[in-house]
Amino acid sequence: MFFSNQAFAQKKAVFIILDGIPADVLEKTPTPNLDKIAKVGGYTRAYTGGEVGGYSETPTISAVGYNSLLTGTWANKHNVWGNDIKAPNYSYWSIFRFLRKSSPSAKLGIYSTWEDNRTKLIGEGLAETGFFKMDFSFDGFEVDTLTYPHDSDKKYIQKIDNLVSYEAAYQLKTIAPDLSWVYLEYTDDMGHRFGDSPELAEAVALADEQVGRIYESIRYREEKFGEEWLILITTDHGRKAEDGKDHGGQSDREREIWMVTNAKELNPYFENFIPAMVDILPTIARFLEIDLPENALKEIDGVSLIGDISLVNANTEIENEQIKLTWVPIQKSGKVTISYASTDNFGETGNVDNYSKIAEIDLSAAEFRFPIAELPPGKLKFWIQGERNGIGVWLIR
Numbered sequence: 001m002f003f004s005n006q007a008f009a010q011k012k013a014v015f016i017i018l019d020g021i022p023a024d025v026l027e028k029t030p031t032p033n034l035d036k037i038a039k040v041g042g043y044t045r046a047y048t049g050g051e052v053g054g055y056s057e058t059p060t061i062s063a064v065g066y067n068s069l070l071t072g073t074w075a076n077k078h079n080v081w082g083n084d085i086k087a088p089n090y091s092y093w094s095i096f097r098f099l100r101k102s103s104p105s106a107k108l109g110i111y112s113t114w115e116d117n118r119t120k121l122i123g124e125g126l127a128e129t130g131f132f133k134m135d136f137s138f139d140g141f142e143v144d145t146l147t148y149p150h151d152s153d154k155k156y157i158q159k160i161d162n163l164v165s166y167e168a169a170y171q172l173k174t175i176a177p178d179l180s181w182v183y184l185e186y187t188d189d190m191g192h193r194f195g196d197s198p199e200l201a202e203a204v205a206l207a208d209e210q211v212g213r214i215y216e217s218i219r220y221r222e223e224k225f226g227e228e229w230l231i232l233i234t235t236d237h238g239r240k241a242e243d244g245k246d247h248g249g250q251s252d253r254e255r256e257i258w259m260v261t262n263a264k265e266l267n268p269y270f271e272n273f274i275p276a277m278v279d280i281l282p283t284i285a286r287f288l289e290i291d292l293p294e295n296a297l298k299e300i301d302g303v304s305l306i307g308d309i310s311l312v313n314a315n316t317e318i319e320n321e322q323i324k325l326t327w328v329p330i331q332k333s334g335k336v337t338i339s340y341a342s343t344d345n346f347g348e349t350g351n352v353d354n355y356s357k358i359a360e361i362d363l364s365a366a367e368f369r370f371p372i373a374e375l376p377p378g379k380l381k382f383w384i385q386g387e388r389n390g391i392g393v394w395l396i397r
């Protein structure tokens with residue numbers, strides 16, 4: 001057969017955040033729907049929170065984590081430090097803006113138990129986002145206290161999650177936006193109130209059902225329309241080790257998250273390393289073949305979890321008057337080009353930084369040293385470009 005259906009399959013993606021479910025709780029709780037999806041693709045533990053004690057350290061707080069997913073960057077860049085979302089740096093675009101720019105006719109959807117995700121993080125209708133618009137949104141029920149009176153048991157959130165999941169399933173099945181975000185909250189409420197408890201496990205089981213509903217729509221689209229779908233489910237943070245109630249700090253259990261996906265081209269980074277929240281944006285971008293502008297690409301802190309990649313886990317430090325860059329090679333051979341910028345025009349104004357090349361060496365060397373005296377003072381942004389991917393790392397002095 002010359003033309004297979006597959007070759008022309010339209011690609012669509014949906015990511016789901018189930019709020020505040022520690023990986024150990026998820027693994028102990030029966031979740032038949034998540035298991036079904038993981039069987040097609042995979043399951044991994046992952047992390048959020050940036051580098052502990054490093055320039056990218058990021059609070060393990062909900063909105064902060066959502067924005068790390070949305071922008072593929074840590075809080076030192078996207079500038080959301082709490083749930084009040086005071087002053088996001090919209091120079092770091094959301095995945096939705098990247099897709100809109102790359103394919104203007106793409107349809108974008110959000111189905112969410114928290115309205116701020118759309119109005120503040122995505123920044124719909126704001127001058128700073130160029131009056132960006134989603135195509136389909138279904139949210140804001142938590143501020144409609146007439147229809148959903150707030151009760152201390154948070155049953156209203158459970159109801160809203162359910163409503164949101166039904167509408168998401170319906171719209172994905174019938175309208176099928178090219179990229180959608182589904183956000184469900186109830187698990188976090190049970191975590192805060194009861195900690196590690198049967199109540200949290202019950203909420204996880206409910207969330208699993210809600211995901212199952214959405215996955216069914218995707219399976220329907222795949223079978224009926226021959227579309228190819230990526231679904232990726234994650235959580236935004238873990239919880240404190242003692243009782244599983246709070247979060248926000250940098251302990252292992254608070255930083256630990258997880259990912260479930262149906263992706264078939266998972267790479268060694270997904271399989272053999274601990275991926276990060278910020279890896280989701282480059283993964284979706286690769287799947288949907290989003291053309292990321294070069295300057296924005298250099299700022300993204302994550303690496304794709306699907307397809308071929310050259311290197312992961314880059315780092316900088318100063319040792320013996322030298323800048324030492326390190327990385328972990330994934331490809332067996334090939335070169336890396338190393339360049340740096342001494343300005344941060346991108347972070348300050350969204351403008352271009354000019355990078356100067358300082359070396360081209362073997363990828364397998366896994367490190368590069370250069371006399372620090374020969375580089376400009378102040379903050380330096382390094383870019384390590386391999387054949388299949390590049391990684392940006394900063395040196396803060």
Ligand SMILES: [Zn+2]
Binds near residue numbers: 020061062063237
């Ligand atoms: Zn949360």
